[in-house]
Amino acid sequence: MKKIKTAFFCQNCGHQSPKWLGKCPSCDEWNRFAEEEIRAIDPAGPAGIQFNEAPLPIDEIVADEKERMTTGIAEMDRVLGGGIVNGSVTLVGGDPGIGKSTLLLQVVQNLAEKDLKILYISGEESAKQIKLRGIRLGASSKNLLVLVEIDLDSIVKHIKEISPRAVVIDSIQTMYSPVLTSAPGSVGQVRESSARLILLAKKTGIPIFLVGHVTKDGSIAGPKVLEHMVDTVLYFEGDSSHAYRIIRAMKNRFGPTNEIGVFEMRNNGLIEVANPSAFFLTERPEGAPGSVVVPSIEGTRPILIEIQSLVNPTNFGMPRRTTIGVDNNRVALLAAVMDKMCGFRLSGHDIFINVAGGMKVDEPAVDLGIVASMASSFLDKPIDKGTVVFGEVGLAGEVRGISQMDIRIKEAARMGFRRCIIPQTSSRNGSAEKKMECIKVNSLKKLLEYLF
Ligand code: TYD
Ligand code: MG
Secondary structure, eight states: OOOOOEEEEETTTOOEESSOOSBOTTTOOBSOEEEEEOOOOOTTSSSSOOOOOOOOOGGGOOOOGGGOBOOSOHHHHHHTTSSBOTTOEEEEEEOTTSSHHHHHHHHHHHHHHTTOOEEEEESSSOHHHHHHHHHHHTOOOTTEEEEEOOBHHHHHHHHHHHOOSEEEEEOGGGOBOTTSOSOTTSHHHHHHHHHHHHHHHHHHOOOEEEEEEBOTTSSBSSTHHHHHHSSEEEEEESOTTSSEEEEEEEEETTSOTTOEEEEEEETTEEEEOSOHHHHHHTTOOTTOTTEEEEEEEETTEEEEEEEEEEEEEOSSSSOOEEEESSOHHHHHHHHHHHHHHHOOOGGGEEEEEEEGGGOOOOOGGGHHHHHHHHHHHHHTOOOOTTEEEOOEEOTTSBEEOOSOHHHHHHHHHHTTOOEEEEESSOOOOSTGGGGSEEEEESBHHHHHHHHO
16 A cells, blocks of 8 residues: 655644654744645646646736626725625635624625625535524525535535635635545645635636634634735734724735725624724824824725823833834834933833724834824823824934825815824825925924924
8 A cells, every 4th residue: 555645734834844843943833733644736636726828928818907896895895906806816814703704794695686696605604504694684695505515525516516706615724625634724624725716716717705714823824825825815903892893905916905994893794984084083082191193094095093102100120011003112112212312201101002993003104193192191291182193203213204195184184183293304295285284393302392
């Protein structure tokens, strides 16, 4: 009998090793290696992608931007870059119970209502459970076919037979290909199943949505490998204890990345939030020290967010820097600049920073907002509630120019703000500046002089 060749694979990143290892040399995770069979990938076989096509000059290839299907949910279309592209594979990741199945059921229900045949394949829930969720969401279209199955061969057969206009696989970790002996959810299975589904999508032009689970530490389980293979990765941010859900496009081959869609979870499903700026500012405590509003660019649109700081004298030798929604190191750096350049004593203070509404922001334009917020809490003086602040801060305490000034100012004006504090040097065409009073600052000293 032919001996089966095996190797050990990291279940987090897919790193291969001939023997078992405690710590993965590639992703530094502990205890993630499991034994799996290795097969030489047959290029003509299911896992190898081979189209047998001759090279074509690029001007002869037919592709139409209008080939996108709209989902009927504007925020979803936005994160997808304008609708579902034929033959695309989209990975939807997020914590358990955050609403992945709900969102996709709503999307496919909308498509089914437009007389498109849809196949919803679940390996996690029974058809009855899906029906119960469907009742809450009002999903009752004849064109929406539900299949409970985990065997990949049978799934591929069904997709080929039915040839639907879109397929949902809920979830990729439950899918099982009999060519591999390892259990569903292992890296080998996930990779094999996705490779076959991706190939199928590319060959048939049927868009496929894959639901992917997230591990305790927040990465999409196993399929780090998967993120490279699929066209689009959508990820649920925030946590399921709040009513809102933010979906971010972490990767998108057909649209801008970092685009977000904002939804609210109600008892009849996810309802889109059309005006996220208003949404993130609803509970702003006006006149409270430490609260400041910053127009941040998420993907292609500006969204006003509120940054809150709490700066307190520390009780221990080591001051704490705890941040939610902004980078911890960035805050430590800005605090050090404030100490050195403006004579603050933040090194003896605990700093807590929160971005209201569960948003995550990582663009440098929020620097100035973070500084203003920390200064306001430290001095216990509120910032005028009609003012927005944005700009990048350098290590010498200088305020640097940022991109897309105009649309930020316009969004702030639209939301009723009267004044903005902006970097002195930023390319802009000036038309937006007529909408509100713009105060230009070139250093942190100037900012503080103006604010307090
Ligand atoms: P679900 O889509 O099953 O999450 P996932 O597939 O990501 O694990 O969402 C489950 C949660 O959503 C559950 O806590 C109940 C809540 N929910 C509502 O609040 N309203 C609804 O209409 C539905 C269908 C679910
Ligand atoms: Mg689910």
